[in-house]
Amino acid sequence: MRFFRFIGFTVVRAWQGFWRNAMMSLAATATVILMLILLSGLLIVISGLDSGLHFIESKVAVTARLVGPPEHAAMTEEQLATLIDYVRGLDGVKDVTYVSPELAMQRLQQTYADRGEKLDLGGANITLYSSIEIALTDPNASQSVVDALTTGPHKPDIDRITTKQADYDELLSIIGTIRTVGIVALILVGAVVLFMIVNTIRIAVYSRANEIEIMRLVGASDSFIRWPFILEGVLCGLIGGLVTIVLVAIVWDPIQPVMVRVFQMPTSVSAQFLATLSAVVLVVGLGVGAIGSWISVRSNLSAAA
Amino acid sequence: MIGAMERAGIGVREEAQPVISMVDVGMTYPNGKVALADVNVLIPAGDFVFLVGPSGAGKSTFIRLLIREQLPTGGRVVVAGRDLARMRRREVPRLRRRIGIVFQDFRLLPNKTVFENVAFALEVTGSSRADIRRRVPQLLNLVGLHEHDEHLPTQLSGGEQQRVAIARALVHDPAMLIADEPTGNLDPVTSWEIIQLLIQINELGTTVLMATHNQEIVNAMRRRVLALEHGLLVRDESGAAYEREY
Secondary structure, three states, X not given: OHHHHHHHHHHHHHHHHHHHOHHHHHHHHHHHHHHHHHHHHHHHHHHHHHHHHHHHHHOOOEEEEEOOOOOOOOOOHHHHHHHHHHHHOOOOEEEEEEEOHHHHHHHHHHHHHHOOOOOOOOOOOXXXXXXXXXXXXXXXXXXXXXXXXXXXXXXXXXXEEEEOHHHHHHHHHHHHHHXXXXXXXXXXXXXHHHHHHHHHHHHHHHHOHHHHHHHHHOOOOHHXXXXXXXXXXXXHHHHHHHHHHHHHHHHHHHHHHXXXXXOOOOHXXXXXXXXXXXXXXXXXXXHHHHHHHHHHHHHHHHHHO | OHHHHHHOOXXXXXXXXXXXXXXXXXXXXXXXXXXXXXXXXXXXXOOEEEEEOOOOOOHHHHHHXXXXXXXXXXXXXXXXXXXXXXXXXXXXXXHHHOEEEEEOOOOOOOOOOHHHHHHHHHHOOOOOHHHHHHHHHHHHHHOOOHHHOOOOHHHOOHHHHHHHHHHHHOOOOOOEEEEEOOOOOOOHHHHHHHHHHHHHHHHOXXXXXXXXXXXXXXXXXXXXXXXXXXXXXXXEEOOOOOOOOO
C-alpha cells in the first residue's frame, strides 16, 4: 500500500510540477520533439536505403552477355550447361540463371508495359542476346567472378559483362554519409535536449526549495523528494515521444508507399516499421528525460535546500 | 489534562532515558571557525530546556547536530537512542520523524491551507488518506486552530502561523520538539500564548528544547537553561534565569 501511495504521490507531484513551470516544461518538451523527429527521419531514410541495399544484393549482381548471332553461332545447350556449371563452381556465387533471347524479349516488353506503353518494333524481327545472370552470396565477390569470366576458359563465350557493383558502392557511400551526418546532428540536438531538461528541473528544484526543506525536516525519505523531479523530466520525454509518434503516424501514409516502391522495402517489413519506430521514439524520449532530470536532481537537490 | 490529551490521540511517554546525549561534542568548520567545543549535555525525556546565548554562540550548530543536518567533528551525539555518526543516510528521515522542529519564520507553504500544510508532513512520509483525515484535525484541535483549517497562512496572525508550524512539527508524534526562536517574530502577548502551548505539549510527555533570546520568558519560566558562549557550554542549570544569578 505504501508503495502505491508513493507512486501516486510521485505522479501527482510530477504532473503539478510540470504545469507549475509550464513555459520551461513545454520548451524542453519541444526540444525533445525536435530531436525525436530528427531521429525518426534518420531511421526512415536509413532503413529505406538499407532495404534498397538488400534489394540490390538479392538481385543479379553480375550479368554476362553471351556471344551469339549474327556475329557468332549460337551456343549449344552442352556449351551452355558447361558454362553454367563452371560459373556455379566459382567462389561467392549463389545462383546462375540463363536468360534466353525469348525471355529477354519478354522482359523488354514487360518493361514497356509497366510504363503503359507498347514495344513497337516496326515489324522487324529482332533477336536479343542471351545472357546469364549471376547472383552472389557476397556483393564484394563481384570482381573475382568478373575476372574468372574474362580470363578463364570460357572467355570466348562471353560478349560483355555488366555489374551492379558501382550502384552498390554508391548506395553504400550515401548510407554511410547520411548515417554519419545524422548521428552527429542527433548528438548535437541530444546535447541541447539534455541541457534544456537539466535546466527545467533545476528551475523546478529551486522554485520549490522551501517545500524540499520542509520535506527534509519532517522526515520525508530521499525517494519522496527526488522521484517527483525525475518523473517531471520523464514526463517531458513521454509527452515529446507521444507527440512525435502521432506526427510520424500522420505522415506515414504518404511515406509507406515510397518505402515500398522507391526503396524496395518488403511490405511485411514496412508494415512493422511504424510500430518499431514508435517503440524506439518512446524509449529514447523517456531515456533522455530520465537521464536529464537524474543529472539535474543529483547536482541541484542538495544545493537547493 | 493528560487523560484528555490521550483521548485526543496525542501520545504520552513515561520513559526517563535521555532523549539527547552529547559527549565531548565539538564542531569546527572547514574555515577554522570553532562553533562548538567540548559540549557535554544529557537531556532526559520529558524535560523542558532553554538554549540561550548571544548570536554566534553556537545555538544553531547545536540544533543542526541534533537533527543530523551536520555531523560533529568531535565527540558523540545520541538522539532517541541512536548514535547519529553511525546512522546511515537513509535512516535520517526516520530520525527526523522523532524530532519535531519549528522556526522563528514559521516556514509554512503559502499556497496551501492550514489543513494542507499540516497534512503535507504526513503526505510526504507516505501516510494514508485515512491517517491524514484522522490526525490533522486532532493536531489543529490541540493548537486551537480547528476552525481555521481552510485558511491560507497569509490570512492568519503570526501567532496562529506559529501554531500551524507546531501542529506540523507534531504530526509524527515526536519524542522531542525543537523550537528555534519560536517567539522571535511575535509580540509579547502572542509569545506567551506560544509558550503556554509548548508547556502543554511538554506536559503530554514531549521533550522540548527551545532556543531563545527572550529573557523575560526564560526568567519567568524557571526551567533548565543551557547557556552557550563562543561555542562553549558555560552554564547548565535547572530552575535558572536567562543570565547567571551568582
